[in-house]
Amino acid sequence: MKKKTGLLLLAIFCSLLFVVAACSNDTGSKKDSGKNTEAEGSGSSGEKTLVFGRGADSIQLDPSKVTDGESLNVTIQIYDTLVKYNPEDTEVQPSLATEWNVSDDGKKWTFKLRDDVKFHDGTDFTAEDVVYNFERWQTGAEFIYYGYMFGATEDNLKGIVDKVEATGDYEVTFTLSEPNAPFLNTVAMSAFGIASPEAIEKYGEDYSKHPVGTGPFVFEEWVPDDQITLKKNEDYFGEVAKLDKVVFKTIPDNGARFMELQSGTIDVMNGLNPQDIQTVEGDDNLQIIRRPSMNVAYMAMNTDKEGPMADKKVRQAINMAVDKEQLITLFEGVGKAAKNPIPPSLWGYNDDVEDYKYDPDKAKALLAEAGYADGFDVSLYIFSNPRDYMPQPKVTAQAIQEMLKKVNINVKIVESDWDTHLEATENGKHDMAFLGWTGDNGDPDNFLYVLLDKDNAKMGSAGNIAFYKSDELHDLLKQAQVEMDQEKRSDLYKKAQELVHEDAPWLPIAHTTPPLAANKKVKNYQPHPTGGEAFNLVDIQ
Amino acid sequence: MAFQPEPVQEPASMLAPEKQAMKARKMWVDSLLRIMKSKTSFIGLLIIALLLITALFAPLIASHDPAAQSIVDRYQPPSGKHILGTDELGRDIFSRIVYGTRISIQIGLIAVGISLIIGVLLGGIAGYFGRWIDQVIMRIIDIMMAFPSILLAIALVAVLGPSLRNAMIAVGIVGIPQFARIVRGAVLSVKETEYIEAARAIGAKDGRILGQHVLPNCLAPIIVQATLSIGTAILDAAGLSFLGLGAQPPSPEWGAMLSDGRAALQTAPWVITFPGIAIFLVVLGFNLFGDGLRDALDPRLKQ
Numbered sequence: 084m085k086k087k088t089g090l091l092l093l094a095i096f097c098s099l100l101f102v103v104a105a106c107s108n109d110t111g112s113k114k115d116s117g118k119n120t121e122a123e124g125s126g127s128s129g130e131k132t133l134v135f136g137r138g139a140d141s142i143q144l145d146p147s148k149v150t151d152g153e154s155l156n157v158t159i160q161i162y163d164t165l166v167k168y169n170p171e172d173t174e175v176q177p178s179l180a181t182e183w184n185v186s187d188d189g190k191k192w193t194f195k196l197r198d199d200v201k202f203h204d205g206t207d208f209t210a211e212d213v214v215y216n217f218e219r220w221q222t223g224a225e226f227i228y229y230g231y232m233f234g235a236t237e238d239n240l241k242g243i244v245d246k247v248e249a250t251g252d253y254e255v256t257f258t259l260s261e262p263n264a265p266f267l268n269t270v271a272m273s274a275f276g277i278a279s280p281e282a283i284e285k286y287g288e289d290y291s292k293h294p295v296g297t298g299p300f301v302f303e304e305w306v307p308d309d310q311i312t313l314k315k316n317e318d319y320f321g322e323v324a325k326l327d328k329v330v331f332k333t334i335p336d337n338g339a340r341f342m343e344l345q346s347g348t349i350d351v352m353n354g355l356n357p358q359d360i361q362t363v364e365g366d367d368n369l370q371i372i373r374r375p376s377m378n379v380a381y382m383a384m385n386t387d388k389e390g391p392m393a394d395k396k397v398r399q400a401i402n403m404a405v406d407k408e409q410l411i412t413l414f415e416g417v418g419k420a421a422k423n424p425i426p427p428s429l430w431g432y433n434d435d436v437e438d439y440k441y442d443p444d445k446a447k448a449l450l451a452e453a454g455y456a457d458g459f460d461v462s463l464y465i466f467s468n469p470r471d472y473m474p475q476p477k478v479t480a481q482a483i484q485e486m487l488k489k490v491n492i493n494v495k496i497v498e499s500d501w502d503t504h505l506e507a508t509e510n511g512k513h514d515m516a517f518l519g520w521t522g523d524n525g526d527p528d529n530f531l532y533v534l535l536d537k538d539n540a541k542m543g544s545a546g547n548i549a550f551y552k553s554d555e556l557h558d559l560l561k562q563a564q565v566e567m568d569q570e571k572r573s574d575l576y577k578k579a580q581e582l583v584h585e586d587a588p589w590l591p592i593a594h595t596t597p598p599l600a601a602n603k604k605v606k607n608y609q610p611h612p613t614g615g616e617a618f619n620l621v622d623i624q
Numbered sequence: 625m626a627f628q629p630e631p632v633q634e635p636a637s638m639l640a641p642e643k644q645a646m647k648a649r650k651m652w653v654d655s656l657l658r659i660m661k662s663k664t665s666f667i668g669l670l671i672i673a674l675l676l677i678t679a680l681f682a683p684l685i686a687s688h689d690p691a692a693q694s695i696v697d698r699y700q701p702p703s704g705k706h707i708l709g710t711d712e713l714g715r716d717i718f719s720r721i722v723y724g725t726r727i728s729i730q731i732g733l734i735a736v737g738i739s740l741i742i743g744v745l746l747g748g749i750a751g752y753f754g755r756w757i758d759q760v761i762m763r764i765i766d767i768m769m770a771f772p773s774i775l776l777a778i779a780l781v782a783v784l785g786p787s788l789r790n791a792m793i794a795v796g797i798v799g800i801p802q803f804a805r806i807v808r809g810a811v812l813s814v815k816e817t818e819y820i821e822a823a824r825a826i827g828a829k830d831g832r833i834l835g836q837h838v839l840p841n842c843l844a845p846i847i848v849q850a851t852l853s854i855g856t857a858i859l860d861a862a863g864l865s866f867l868g869l870g871a872q873p874p875s876p877e878w879g880a881m882l883s884d885g886r887a888a889l890q891t892a893p894w895v896i897t898f899p900g901i902a903i904f905l906v907v908l909g910f911n912l913f914g915d916g917l918r919d920a921l922d923p924r925l926k927q
Contacts, residue, residue, distance in 0.1 A: 358891045
């Protein structure tokens with residue numbers, strides 16, 4: 084029933100949106116500026132407000148409860164992590180922690196914390212707060228990322244993080260049950276933002292609607308399915324934001340969102356239709372901001388389902404039957420064809436893997452060998468809203484449908500909204516399904532372990548929606564996790580990619596450089612490869 | 625009243641319907657002539673005829689295979705090779721629209737067929753038997769009418785699952801109340817007439833009276849409603865397909881074509897313009913014809 088109400092709401096919302104978009108553009112901005120001068124009597128030129136237009140609303144503002152970009156892109160403004168990434172890559176730099184070290188056996192991590200940080204609610208930030216947050220994350224299984232990154236399960240809620248202790252007022256020590264090479268990069272992920280324990284206690288169940296962190300912006304208001312407003316944190320310990328306010332506005336339709344950008348009611352937008360890039364480039368008021376590529380779009384084949392998809396030969400044949408060069412032209416220049424599950428920008432990428440060559444005849448021969456000379460029917464589950472790694476899911480699906488028809492495979496496209504799609508694919512309802520992944524921490528583990536390891540092929544919360552269970556791959560990935568030497572890890576990951584290529588649980592489709600479009604008055608917008616960035620450096624002139 | 629039908633009465637009662645039929649035939653011819661005289665309804669008829677011909681001879685008219693993709697040729701503006709241009713996958717828009725007429729006609733006929741059969745049955749029963757049956761049926765119809773039609777259709781498809789067939793069923797169900805109300809009203813007035821009383825007097829059963837005497841005399845408003853409903857049904861089904869609840873890819877349904885092409889609204893407007901025009905024309909055609917039909921069949925306008 085969830086899907087049905089979702090669709091219904093979407094439909095109603097879309098129709099309302101047209102009405103609103105048609106009649107409220109001008110009055111909206113006027114009202115804003117009026118309010119601004121009232122609120123900010125001291126500012127001579129009024130407030131600087133950045134309006135960010137996006138395709139979907141946040142689900143929750145507690146980063147430990149979500150995995151979706153639309154939630155994390157907001158929480159990254161409100162929360163800080165122990166360490167954080169460089170603005171342009173996934174190199175780690177100090178944040179709440181000023182320095183850190185790891186014991187020789189790789190099991191003990193010690194972080195020295197800043198002593199001058201306050202939460203937005205005025206309470207001081209100490210080592211005890213870090214411990215409180217980790218213990219909170221370890222008590223329930225809702226923190227999906229925690230499970231992905233630290234191998235936590237229902238039976239072992241702690242995963243590999245054995246102990247978290249405050250070894251001083253401003254020092255915290257982690258004891259791991261086994262070495263974990265990506266650990267430092269992992270705690271820099273925005274999902275591991277440190278929340279105010281006082282606020283968590285105060286709001287209880289409602290906390291995710293009243294987020295309190297230490298970050299550059301303070302939560303102000305959330306109107307569901309409309310907008311989220313944040314204001315500047317004047318006492319931020321890092322670089323204090325140049326903007327006074329940030330508004331995240333939900334506008335589901337890419338075209339409608341683009342029109343709002345053109346008319347100036349929003350300042351930045353994601354999910355630009357590739358066809359509109361030229362329009363932006365030809366517009367004196369607008370600019371394209373290209374996010375560095377660290378993602379992959381793929382079609383997973385459900386190896387767990389009885390029937391053709393369980394057969395390696397069929398999966399290889401499908402890889403051969405899709406003309407990737409043709410397919411990639413549908414990305415209109417924002418994507419490159421993929422042959423591996425991890426993007427080429429990541430270390431450990433195996434460029435020696437040779438992609439399956441487009442060869443429908445060979446594909447047919449393979450299908451015949453597998454006993455499917457006459458073809459078969461399959462479902463292809465797709466999501467309706469464009470994602471950064473796949474700007475046109477339905478068009479891409481129709482192209483694949485037509486290509487597979489030539490080798491007698493009849494594809495039935497099943498389109499649903501994002502939530503429903505995730506629920507269906509995590510439960511393995513599909514034969515084939517589109518999905519993609521944007522790297523969170525710049526470690527190959529974050530792709531290969533999360534998306535292809537048997538540990539993550541659990542019905543109901545699967546990251547591995549091909550339900551591909553290979554012990555050989557599991558051993559390689561586990562070895563790579565406990566190995567601290569990057570050189571050696573890189574070799575292991577290269578081997579893993581060969582294995583995945585041979586077993587073909589996926590049709591890797593593309594790595595994209597997702598375009599954002601912005602008004603030219605927006606300065607210093609540095610898009611981060613992980614898909615989200617704090618706006619404290621952004622300015623409006 | 626007549627417990628033993630006398631043999632003499634038999635030929636007399638046989639004669640009456642025959643005469644009636646002749647009169648009716650004359651009425652139909654009259655009406656048709658009257659339609660032809662009205663310019664607007666003639667245009668409507670023309671559009672419908674064109675639509676039927678297109679659907680019938682689609683393979684001959686279409687210049688390309690409607691499903692054939694040529695990705696390098698995507699978003700081509702109208703030209704000699706593709707007279708209405710190509711869409712996001714390089715498919716010929718003209719050929720897709722031509723094949724789409726088949727789907728639209730299918731939707732129109734089947735959806736209206738569903739509303740008509742169920743609606744006439746319910747309306748007929750409610751009007752003829754009256755009392756509590758009338759109350760129950762008409763209150764259900766009232767409830768159905770309380771929903772905005774497209775919302776009810778969306779809800780129905782959401783329950784049945786998105787597909788063209790289910791969209792037709794949903795649109796058909798949504799149309800039932802219209803027919804039920806019209807038929808009930810007509811039946812109410814017809815059943816009080818003398819010839820119905822006469823039929824009852826000679827011992828005809830309820831089913832026979834309803835089927836042979838009442839309903840045929842309610843035909844005119846039903847036909848008008850059916851014609852008008854076809855246009856609405858096509859429009860509603862296109863709306864469902866636009867939302868992804870109707871025709872599934874790669875079907876060249878017009879609403880789905882609109883939906884798929886809207887990403888390129890600014891850069892390749894022809895992708896949505898032509899299917900839009902097609903929907904507009906067909907709905908206009910049925911509406912004009914339906915209006916003309918209503919005028920022609922309305923006895924009050926008879927001169």
